Amino acid sequence: MGIVSHELKTPVSSMKGYVQMLEEEFIHKGDSEAAFHLKKVDTQIDKLSNLINDLLDVTKIESGKMEFFLQEFDFDELVDEVVNSMQFVSSRHHLRRTGRCNKKVQGDRGRIEQVIINFISNATKYSPKATEVVINTSYENGSATLRVKDFGTGISKSDLSKVFDRFYRASNRNYKSGGLGLGLYISAEIIKRQGGKIWAESVPCKGSVFYFSLNT
Amino acid sequence: MKKNILICDDDPDIVELITLLFEKEGHNVTVVNVCEDVWKTFNDQRPDLILMDLWVPEMGGETATKKLKTDKETKDIKVILLSASTDIAEAAERSGANGYLSKPFNIKELKSLI
Numbered sequence: 569m570g571i572v573s574h575e576l577k578t579p580v581s582s583m584k585g586y587v588q589m590l591e592e593e594f595i596h597k598g599d600s601e602a603a604f605h606l607k608k609v610d611t612q613i614d615k616l617s618n619l620i621n622d623l624l625d626v627t628k629i630e631s632g633k634m635e636f637f638l639q640e641f642d643f644d645e646l647v648d649e650v651v652n653s654m655q656f657v658s659s660r661h662h663l664r665r666t667g668r669c670n671k672k673v674q675g676d677r678g679r680i681e682q683v684i685i686n687f688i689s690n691a692t693k694y695s696p697k698a699t700e701v702v703i704n705t706s707y708e709n710g711s712a713t714l715r716v717k718d719f720g721t722g723i724s725k726s727d728l729s730k731v732f733d734r735f736y737r738a739s740n741r742n743y744k745s746g747g748l749g750l751g752l753y754i755s756a757e758i759i760k761r762q763g764g765k766i767w768a769e770s771v772p773c774k775g776s777v778f779y780f781s782l783n784t
Numbered sequence: 785m786k787k788n789i790l791i792c793d794d795d796p797d798i799v800e801l802i803t804l805l806f807e808k809e810g811h812n813v814t815v816v817n818v819c820e821d822v823w824k825t826f827n828d829q830r831p832d833l834i835l836m837d838l839w840v841p842e843m844g845g846e847t848a849t850k851k852l853k854t855d856k857e858t859k860d861i862k863v864i865l866l867s868a869s870t871d872i873a874e875a876a877e878r879s880g881a882n883g884y885l886s887k888p889f890n891i892k893e894l895k896s897l898i
Binding site for chain 2: 574582592621
C-alpha cells in the first residue's frame, strides 16, 4: 500500500514542483496570462493528488489497514484552525463559525481534520449560489458534535440514506462538480471506526446539514 | 545568505527538482542517494539543512534521522523528512526530525525551510 502511494505520488510531486517553478518565473517576467494558466494546471494537480489519496484511503479501509494515531486534543481549536485555513481560499462563501464545545476529544486529529475539510468542501461545492456556510460545535449527551450547514441544492430523501455509501453520488448532484463519490464514505469510516456517529439532514432546494459526534 | 543543503533521496526526478530550486536561490546543494553517505559529506562541509526522504536506502530516513538527532555532534542540524507516505508525521515525531514535508509539496513551503 505504501509503495503504491509512493509510486503514484512521486511523479505528481515532480509535476507540481516544475509547474510552480514555471509559474513563479512567468510572474517574475510579468506574463500574468501564462502564470494564470499554470496556476490552473497546479490546481488540477492538487485534484489528482486528492483523488489518489481518496483511492488509497478506500483501499486501506477495505483491507482493514487504516490506522488511527489517537491523542487527546481540543475539538474547538481544531475546527477553528480548519475554518480559518479554508476561509483563506474560499472567496465566495463566508464560513460562519458558531457555538463552542469546550471539550477535549480522544481521536486521530489528522483524520478528524480530514472529515471536517470534507464536510466544509462539500457544503461550498453544493451551494454555488449561496454566500454562507455555518460551522457549529456543541457538547451534547456526552459527545462533541460538529454541524456543517449549507444553503444549497439539498439532497432528496431517497439519496440521503445512501450519501455515505462508497462511490455514491446523489442524482441531483452535477458530475461536473468533480469527485468520485468517496469523500463521505471515507469520512463515515473514519468517524465510525473511532466510535463516533455521522449523519445528515437535508431539504431539497433549501440545503443540507452534516453532523458527526465523538465521545469526549 | 548562502546555505549548505544536503538532499538524501534516491529519486532522481525529485532530487533534480529540489536541486534546481535551491541552486536558483543561490544555495549550495549536495546530494546523496543512500543514508550511509550522509556522514561522509560532513568531512567537506557541515549542512545547514538536511532533506531526508523517508524511504531512502539502506537504513531508511527515520533511522538515519534518529541517529543524527541522538549524536551530540549532529543533533543541531535541521533535518526535514520528505515522503509521499501517509505516516510521515508519526515518523517525524518518532525520529526527532525538525519537521516534515508531504509529497507533493508546495515549493513555497520548501523554500520557507531556509
